[in-house]
Amino acid sequence: MTHTTPKPILYLKQNCPFCLKVRLYLLEAAMMEDVKIRDFAPGTQQEDDIRAELIPHLARLSFPAAQLEPGHYAAESDDIIAFLAAKSGREIASMPVYRNYVEGPFNMAMTLWKENQELKKAASAA
Known part of the structure; x- marks a missing residue:
């Protein structure tokens, strides 16, 4: 019997610039x-x-939101990305598409x- 860690669950709102930031990180x-x-x-209704x-798990609900691990929730894009970067070992500084979005349009x-x-x-x- 193998024990697998559950995948983080990300809640991403369409047309949200913060959610797009997380999605770009995931893609790159x-x-x-x-x-x-x-x-x-x-x-x-889905929203x-x-x-x-999510309301019972977060002090302030905003999107993106995530259940990063069982019982561990976050609702800030930078916190979610930092968790994912630590998990993947990817350096954000080495990701040109993500950085271009954050430093430009975002x-x-x-x-x-x-x-x-x-x-x-x-x-x-007034």
């Missing part, structure tokens, strides 16, 4: 077969079911998101 690290992925579209499943999207939040805050204070 050749780890897609090493995890179970539960994709879902925003605003669906509601996943949220209900960084630009986060800058725009922060600016938008500041504008909303200023508009509501």
